[in-house]
Amino acid sequence: MISKKSQTFALNNWRSRETVGKLLELIASRTRFLKTPVKIMEVCGTHTMTLHRFGLKPLLKQVGVEMISGPGCPVCITPDYFHEAIIDLITSQSNLIVCTFGDMTRVPTPKGALQTVVPKKGSKLQIVYSPEEALELARENPEKEIIFFGAGFETTIPGITFTAKKAFQEKLSNFSLLTAFWLIPPALEAIINSQELAISGFIYPGHVSVIIGEKPYSFVAQKYGLPGAIAGFEPADVLLGIASVVKQLKDNKPEVDNVYKRVVRPEGNTQALTLMSEMLEEVDADWRGLGVIPRSGLQLKPVYAQFDARRRYGLKLLPGKITASGCRCGDVIKGLISPQECPLFARVCQPDNPKGPCMVSYEGACLIEYKYSSGAKR
C-alpha cells in the first residue's frame, strides 16, 4: 500500500518534465530584466551533480543563467598533506586499523594513495560507510588502534563528532579521529573577498543548512548585498533556488531564502549544533585552492586530545612540496576555470587514473563533468 505520505515525498514529484519546464520559464521571465548571463555559484558538489545529471546546465544557459561550481566537495578541498600524514602512519606503524570513506582512499598524492600503499604488517585500511563502524571496530578489537580519517562539512561533522563523544563516554582508549572539518560560511566570505569572480548570488548547500540553519549566511546579503537560496537536490529544488536568486536580483532585495523547507529548519539541527560546540573549537584552516581561511575549520577541544589522532600520533600536517603534475584542482574549486579548461582533463586525468581529488570524488567537479558532459573534449 502506498500511503499519501510516501506519495508526497516521491522523487518523481521533484523531477517531472512539466515542473522543470515551468520553472525554467519562471526563471526566464525574471532574467529578462537582468544583465545576462547571471553568474550563480552552486556551493555544493551534490548540486553540481544534479545540474549535470539532469542536463540542467545547457537549459539554464538558454534562460540566461550560468552556474559556477564552488568549493563544496570535502575530498577536493582537503590538502594532500592530510593524506600523506596518514599514509606515513599506516606504512610505518603496525597494529593500526585506519577507517575512512571510500573516495578518500583514492586521492593521489606524491606518496601514493591510501588504497595503493602497502600498510605495515599488522595494520590495515578499512573502508566504512558510517563513522560508527569504526567505533564498533574499536570495541571489537581492543588490542588494535583504530583511527577514523574523515573529511567533511557541517553535514558530516556531527556524526563523526558523535563517535568521539561515545568513545569518551565508554573510555575507549584505542580510538581516535583524524579530522579535516571544514566550515562553509567562512569559505563563502573568502570567495566573495577574493574578487576574482563576478558572482551575483549563491545556491546554498541544503544538507549543510540542515545542520547550521539559515542565519550563518545572513552576512552574504547584509554585508555584501548578494542574494542566496538554500536549496534541495532534486532538479525542481535547484531550479526553485535559482528562481529565488534571480527574483532577489530583479527586485534588488538580497536575502537568505529557504526553498528546502521540507528538510531545513530556520534554526538548523540544534541537537547537532550543541554537540559540535560541546566537543569542537574553531581553527584557521588551509583549503586546497583557497589557502588559509580564518576560523574556517573545527578540531576537537584539548580536553578530548586523546581522541585526536593529530595530537595522539604527533602527525605533522604541513604543506609539502607542490608537485608539478599540472593539476588545476585548486582553480576548479575556486570556480576560476571549468574542468575542461584544465590541460589534464580527460587526457591524462581520468576517473581510472585521477591526477587530483576533483576527479576522485563523486562530488568533484571534474568527475561530474567527465561522467555527464557529452560535449566533453575527449
Next chain:
Amino acid sequence: MCLAIPGKVISLEGNGTGKVKYLGSTVLANFSLIPDLKVGDWVIVHAGFAISKLDQKEARRTLKLFKEMEKLSAIE
C-alpha cells in the same frame, strides 16, 4: 559527500538507532541527532546518521506551488 536521500523509519532498535528503508534497501541508522523519531516518519540519512526529519506540510506546500505555477508565471 553531502548526498543524503529521504527514507522511511520502519523500526526503532533501541540505543538511539533504528531501521530506515530507502530506494529498496534497509539500513540501520543512528537517530541520536533527532530526538523523538517514530515509525513512519521520513528522515534524511547522511553517513549513517539521520540528520533531519521531513516536514510533510512543507513538502505539500511546494508541490502545490508547482501545480499553481502555470497561473503564477502568467501573472509575473
